[in-house]
Amino acid sequence: MSDRQAPRLQGLPPVVGPHTRLLVLGSFPSVASLRAQQYYAHPHNHFWTILGTLWGLRAIAHNGGESWRHARHTRALGVPVERLPSTSPANASWSLARKTAAWAEVLARHGIPVHAPPQSTDAR
Numbered sequence: 001m002s003d004r005q006a007p008r009l010q011g012l013p014p015v016v017g018p019h020t021r022l023l024v025l026g027s028f029p030s031v032a033s034l035r036a037q038q039y040y041a042h043p044h045n046h047f048w049t050i051l052g053t054l055w056g057l058r059a060i061a062h063n064g065g066e067s068w069r070h071a072r073h074t075r076a077l078g079v080p081v082e083r084l085p086s087t088s089p090a091n092a093s094w095s096l097a098r099k100t101a102a103w104a105e106v107l108a109r110h111g112i113p114v115h116a117p118p119q120s121t122d123a124r
Contacts, residue, residue, distance in 0.1 A: 012039060064091065
């Protein structure tokens with residue numbers, strides 16, 4: 001036995017909330033998943049392809065620039081990938097009305113019904 005031990009890997013936090021309807025448990029995340037900080041990120045893992053097929057995934061939308069940095073991974077899933085303006089308060093240069101309109105446009109483009117956004121006098 002060697003005195004040198006491999007560095008201990010740290011997994012990803014669980015993705016679960018009060019409205020979770022199905023919790024999928026797997027083994028320890030792969031090196032590719034740890035590097036991407038995303039579950040099932042290895043390009044040859046079929047997890048997301050299977051869910052997309054069964055759930056009718058039409059597109060992937062990244063909420064803001066930080067998420068968009070990972071678009072190269074989500075493009076591998078074979079569906080359109082969209083960049084949305086961040087909903088974060090840090091994105092104060094976009095008004096709520098402007099953000100809502102941009103989100104509504106992307107959702108409608110992918111056949112997801114949207115309610116008409118409220119009219120605003122805020123032109124930002």
